[in-house]
Amino acid sequence: MSQDSRAGRIAMGFLSKIWHLVAGLLIIGLLIIIGFIGTNIYVLAQNTDNLWLTNDLANKQADIILVLGAGLDENGKPSPMLAERLDTAAELYRNKAGKTILLSGDTDQNYYDETKAMHAYLKEAGIPEDVMDIDPDGTNTYNSVTRTKNKFNAEKVIIVSQQYHLYRALNIADTIGLKAYGVPADQHPWEGRELYEGREFWARIKDVLQSHSENWPLLIKDGLNAAIDWSGKHINRLF
16 A cells, blocks of 8 residues: 555545534534523423413412512613513502512612612602512522522512513522412513513523522532522623
8 A cells, every 4th residue: 555545544534533523513512502492492482371461460469579670770760671660560569469579689789779779669659668578689580589489488479570581580480389470561662672682592591500400410500500609790680
């Protein structure tokens, strides 16, 4: 066998291995993409029939009406999205849909207190102070929903947010065994909707992983929780 023939066979063998490696990586990447898309379809489909109007839940008397934080404006007032959520929660309370209103938001930053602004907004709207509770550790959707059950002992809750966000919050509630109803607070078009919905694609994946982490091997679970804790200051406020 000539040296040229042997070199050619070696080159062909090397190229074949490279091709198989690339093909394997492409297949893995495709499976990951399918998994990401499938996770979002699962979350959306699970609670499509669990979205309600405020009048639908009149006299429901849920333990808690949970309002998820959505940021403040430059004046320290609730953002337009958050104001919609608070207005919806106020209407639900007046319709006797829930016994108390839980204001869940972020108070970690200097001079930034979502829950204080939310409380002041509802007080001005005529909601009695003694029916409002505050959760200052609701730094993200997962914390807010799980703490509603574990910290505030709710068994039946009404979650108020924009529709795109409710699917994820309801999925978390279902996973942890908390009976929940979703009420969309979409009253007006708002700026940046596409950006928020794009972020929600990845947030659904994150929270499905976190919600189901109890079923994972301990090492994987600890690694996931460590990554989430590390990213808390950098990523969670986006979601």
